[in-house]
Amino acid sequence: MKSSKFGAWAAIILGVVYFLAPLLATFEFSLRMRRGEYSFDAYRVVLASGNFRDSFLYSTVLAFVTIIVGVLVVVPTAYWVQLRLPRLRGLVEFITLLPLVVPAIVLVFGYIKLYGSSSLLPLTATSLGADALLMFGYVGLGLPYMYRSVETALRAIDVRTLTEAAESQGAGILTILFHIILPNIRSGILSGAFLTFAIVIGEFTFASLLDRPAFGPYLQLIGASRAYEPSALAIIAFALTWACMGLIQLFGSGVRVSADKR
Amino acid sequence: MTTVAAPATRVLRFPNLAAWLGVAPFFVFAIMFLIAPTASLLVGAFQDHDGAFTLSNLARLWQPSIRLSYLLSIEVSLASAFSGALIGLALAIAALRGGLPGWVRPTLMTFSGVASNFAGVPLAFAFMATLGRLGFVTIVLRSVGFDIYAAGFNLFTFTGLTLTYLYFQIPLMVLVVAPAIDGLKAEWGEAAEILGAGRLQYWRMVVLPILWPSVLGASLLLFANAFGAIATAYALTGSFLNIVPILLYAQIRGDVLHDPNLGYALALGMLLITGLSNVAYLYLRARSDRWLK
Amino acid sequence: MTKLKLQQRMKLFASMAAMALAFGAAPVLAAPPDELVAAAKKEGQLTVIALPRDWCGYGPMIDSFKAKYGLPVNELNPDAGSGDEVEAIKANKDNKGPQAPDVIDVGLSFGPSAKKDGLLLPYKVSTWDSIPDTAKDADGYWVGDYYGVLSFAVNADVVKTVPTDWPDLLKPEYKAGVALAGDPRVSNQATMGVYAAGLSSGETDAAKAGAKGLEFFADLNKKGNFVPVIGKAASIAQGTTPILVFWDYNALAARDTLKGNPKVEVVVPKTGVVAGVYVQAISAYAPHPNAAKLWLEYLYSDEGQLAWLKGYCHPIRFNNLVETKKVPADLLAALPPAEGYAKAKFPTLEEQAAAKDVIAKQWDTVVGATVAK
Numbered sequence: 063m064k065s066s067k068f069g070a071w072a073a074i075i076l077g078v079v080y081f082l083a084p085l086l087a088t089f090e091f092s093l094r095m096r097r098g099e100y101s102f103d104a105y106r107v108v109l110a111s112g113n114f115r116d117s118f119l120y121s122t123v124l125a126f127v128t129i130i131v132g133v134l135v136v137v138p139t140a141y142w143v144q145l146r147l148p149r150l151r152g153l154v155e156f157i158t159l160l161p162l163v164v165p166a167i168v169l170v171f172g173y174i175k176l177y178g179s180s181s182l183l184p185l186t187a188t189s190l191g192a193d194a195l196l197m198f199g200y201v202g203l204g205l206p207y208m209y210r211s212v213e214t215a216l217r218a219i220d221v222r223t224l225t226e227a228a229e230s231q232g233a234g235i236l237t238i239l240f241h242i243i244l245p246n247i248r249s250g251i252l253s254g255a256f257l258t259f260a261i262v263i264g265e266f267t268f269a270s271l272l273d274r275p276a277f278g279p280y281l282q283l284i285g286a287s288r289a290y291e292p293s294a295l296a297i298i299a300f301a302l303t304w305a306c307m308g309l310i311q312l313f314g315s316g317v318r319v320s321a322d323k324r
Numbered sequence: 325m326t327t328v329a330a331p332a333t334r335v336l337r338f339p340n341l342a343a344w345l346g347v348a349p350f351f352v353f354a355i356m357f358l359i360a361p362t363a364s365l366l367v368g369a370f371q372d373h374d375g376a377f378t379l380s381n382l383a384r385l386w387q388p389s390i391r392l393s394y395l396l397s398i399e400v401s402l403a404s405a406f407s408g409a410l411i412g413l414a415l416a417i418a419a420l421r422g423g424l425p426g427w428v429r430p431t432l433m434t435f436s437g438v439a440s441n442f443a444g445v446p447l448a449f450a451f452m453a454t455l456g457r458l459g460f461v462t463i464v465l466r467s468v469g470f471d472i473y474a475a476g477f478n479l480f481t482f483t484g485l486t487l488t489y490l491y492f493q494i495p496l497m498v499l500v501v502a503p504a505i506d507g508l509k510a511e512w513g514e515a516a517e518i519l520g521a522g523r524l525q526y527w528r529m530v531v532l533p534i535l536w537p538s539v540l541g542a543s544l545l546l547f548a549n550a551f552g553a554i555a556t557a558y559a560l561t562g563s564f565l566n567i568v569p570i571l572l573y574a575q576i577r578g579d580v581l582h583d584p585n586l587g588y589a590l591a592l593g594m595l596l597i598t599g600l601s602n603v604a605y606l607y608l609r610a611r612s613d614r615w616l617k
Numbered sequence: 618m619t620k621l622k623l624q625q626r627m628k629l630f631a632s633m634a635a636m637a638l639a640f641g642a643a644p645v646l647a648a649p650p651d652e653l654v655a656a657a658k659k660e661g662q663l664t665v666i667a668l669p670r671d672w673c674g675y676g677p678m679i680d681s682f683k684a685k686y687g688l689p690v691n692e693l694n695p696d697a698g699s700g701d702e703v704e705a706i707k708a709n710k711d712n713k714g715p716q717a718p719d720v721i722d723v724g725l726s727f728g729p730s731a732k733k734d735g736l737l738l739p740y741k742v743s744t745w746d747s748i749p750d751t752a753k754d755a756d757g758y759w760v761g762d763y764y765g766v767l768s769f770a771v772n773a774d775v776v777k778t779v780p781t782d783w784p785d786l787l788k789p790e791y792k793a794g795v796a797l798a799g800d801p802r803v804s805n806q807a808t809m810g811v812y813a814a815g816l817s818s819g820e821t822d823a824a825k826a827g828a829k830g831l832e833f834f835a836d837l838n839k840k841g842n843f844v845p846v847i848g849k850a851a852s853i854a855q856g857t858t859p860i861l862v863f864w865d866y867n868a869l870a871a872r873d874t875l876k877g878n879p880k881v882e883v884v885v886p887k888t889g890v891v892a893g894v895y896v897q898a899i900s901a902y903a904p905h906p907n908a909a910k911l912w913l914e915y916l917y918s919d920e921g922q923l924a925w926l927k928g929y930c931h932p933i934r935f936n937n938l939v940e941t942k943k944v945p946a947d948l949l950a951a952l953p954p955a956e957g958y959a960k961a962k963f964p965t966l967e968e969q970a971a972a973k974d975v976i977a978k979q980w981d982t983v984v985g986a987t988v989a990k
């Protein structure tokens with residue numbers, strides 16, 4: 063056991079070095095706004111901006127909604143495919159890989175074409191409609207990660223037995239899904255939630271082309287012409303996103319699942 | 325009513341109808357927000373500038389320069405997927421099963437969540453600020469006498485790009501494979517020990533076969549992730565590494581090249597390659613599935 | 618009969634005088650007609666695209682337009698390239714929502730091609746006559762708005778000897794020092810940079826200059842002086858792209874933004890000076906066409922033109938404004954020395970197309986794309 067701990071620590075430490083170095087370099091550069099000395103000027107400029115607050119808030123709320131809708135779409139699907147429709151697995155998995163490979167620009171232009179103001183479902187015409195369209199787009203973007211995480215978690219538990227047991231107690235399908243299955247695939251859902259959250263916060267193309275006041279376009283705007291503020295912004299965004307992940311983690315791990323502690 | 329291979333399914337009273345209804349929302353969502361929008365534009369791959377039907381765009385995909393582009397894209401994606409998968413797996417196992425203090429796991433998970441999407445211009449800039457000629461690490465190493473650039477390193481190459489891609493590939497692997505590692509029951513480890521298996525045997529004969537399908541599935545995800553990634557490559561090496569997404573974007577949004585129909589054909593090609601890799605993954609997984617359960 | 622003729626003559630003379638007054642006065646007054654302002658206000662907003670706030674002083678211009686006419690301005694995708702703007706019009710043909718741009722500001726060659734695709738709405742501003750013929754479409758579909766020349770933006774803290782001309786860039790002291798601000802197969806700014814390098818060798822034919830420019834960059838790359846990163850203010854400051862081939866207005870804006878940290882020198886090269894003209898056009902599918910027309914009137918008024926000059930861009934009516942002594946001396950002083958501009962080459966549409974053709978198609982084979990593992 064002792065030798066494995068050393069190996070584990072070595073891996074973690076190497077990982078920490080690799081992941082922290084670029085962050086440190088970005089942080090160091092962001093402190094250089096004042097000539098000749100280190101200062102937090104760049105941070106002051108960024109945090110004072112109303113745009114930063116508003117766009118970050120917008121993206122955060124959108125991210126939470128996206129996660130909820132994503133879970134509602136993915137969990138039943140993964141469950142039924144595993145339980146009763148294994149032949150659909152290939153098709154479903156291919157669909158979940160689409161958002162990774164289809165360029166964002168193609169998808170958004172498709173949205174504008176299909177849901178533009180003169181189509182059957184004019185979502186782009188109202189701001190709530192455009193928000194909804196953006197949210198569905200983001201559910202799509204998060205689909206590969208959410209599906210893969212949930213599916214991996216489902217494989218690790220015995221879905222069939224759990225279902226049969228619950229059924230024998232008289233549980234209906236909704237009870238089974240939300241009170242039996244969901245708590246057992248918590249780690250998968252959390253992984254998917256983290257990934258979705260990060261995607262929504264930083265996403266640019268969808269938000270920009272659908273003309274929504276999200277954080278991504280704001281980041282891009284600052285990065286285009288300023289030198290030090292983008293680095294400060296990157297660090298702030300990193301820290302804030304990490305904090306939100308922590309909140310999701312806390313919320314999601316309300317009941318400590320025994321598998322965690324092993 | 326019941327599938328042939330299933331054991332005692334008498335308890336599952338749901339007709340298949342319930343299953344189909346259960347997956348319906350997914351397909352409705354996929355059609356409305358993934359398939360239809362994509363198809364409505366990719367039909368342009370079969371059209372020319374005036375809208376007439378043509379196969380010439382697809383024929384042009386076979387040009388040596390575009391073929392090379394696909395090859396390069398596949399190489400870059402494989403490199404970062406393979407190394408990302410291995411390193412990510414090692415990190416995940418270390419954090420989840422390495423007997424480390426309790427705070428390591430949630431920290432690694434949440435950090436991986438953030439890092440998995442730290443890509444594009446900020447990531448490219450971060451690496452330039454770290455390993456560029458005037459980068460932080462470069463200067464620190466030079467001050468202790470080791471000049472990495474003199475030793476032949478250059479950030480703006482295939483290696484540099486792969487190294488940069490790993491920043492979001494490794495966390496992705498960690499997050500996606502974590503649930504599978506969680507599923508490794510302690511009883512198996514104990515049983516293996518009781519039966520006299522050494523650590524290596526345990527890993528090789530018990531853990532690996534069980535984790536294998538999930539690892540493969542996660543690797544495929546990493547591959548597709550890298551395959552479709554453009555922002556980081558563009559920001560780091562600009563026009564130098566001619567991967568397909570850059571070529572695609574140049575055609576769809578370019579000032580100069582501007583041939584959207586060719587761009588759509590390129591996208592179609594990417595979809596085909598992704599589909600093929602998915603088929604390969606399914607085949608490999610079906611083979612390994614036979615040894616489980 | 619003489620009396621009638623005299624009356625007719627007087628009428629003719631009066632109407633001619635009125636017309637002369639109207640046309641002659643227009644460049645001076647440049648006040649848009651009230652009906653246009655009312656119609657624009659009724660439409661409710663203006664949607665622009667690809668106008669970074671730091672580019673040619675667009676930020677202050679948009680703000681003062683908003684203040685002057687009380688019309689909100691929706692700023693789409695400031696980082697968009699000319700191709701993106703045209704694609705945005707095409708993608709939003711049937712969409713009148715806020716995602717559809719009303720006006721575009723694109724590279725010269727995009728004007729005629731967008732007109733050919735039927736994407737533009739013709740409109741001649743009231744100051745039309747004071748705009749040089751070579752910089753506008755005869756039917757009013759597009760009109761030149763400003764120009765600048767390619768310069769070197771140099772991080773003077775990192776680079777000890779500031780280069781003064783293209784051949785200087787090949788010197789060993791500039792190892793890993795030179796970058797373009799875009800992808801030469803895609804970006805107008807980058808392609809013109811390669812063309813300028815070619816012109817500097819003395820070649821005047823456009824296609825051959827393009828080829829010569831490619832050779833120059835191939836040489837630059839072989840010597841290890843070329844950095845394939847797409848440069849911007851941040852990369853100049855960080856040191857990855859200490860010498861950036863940038864439009865002069867971008868370079869000067871970057872210098873101002875960085876506020877001396879680091880010190881940025883803007884150098885117009887001695888040879889190979891290329892001027893790039895951008896053009897303004899109204900989308901044929903604009904949801905707010907009158908607001909678009911009002912915006913154009915504002916841009917081509919003296920106020921708008923001088924606002925561009927304040928952003929370091931030479932407005933298209935620059936010569937007219939200088940002749941009529943409308944340009945404040947301090948504004949002129951803030952620009953790089955006029956001698957650099959005297960030698961500027963304004964490539965025609967055909968020359969641009971010829972150079973771009975060569976550069977875009979051969980960049981990969983001549984300069985880059987051999988993957989260094």
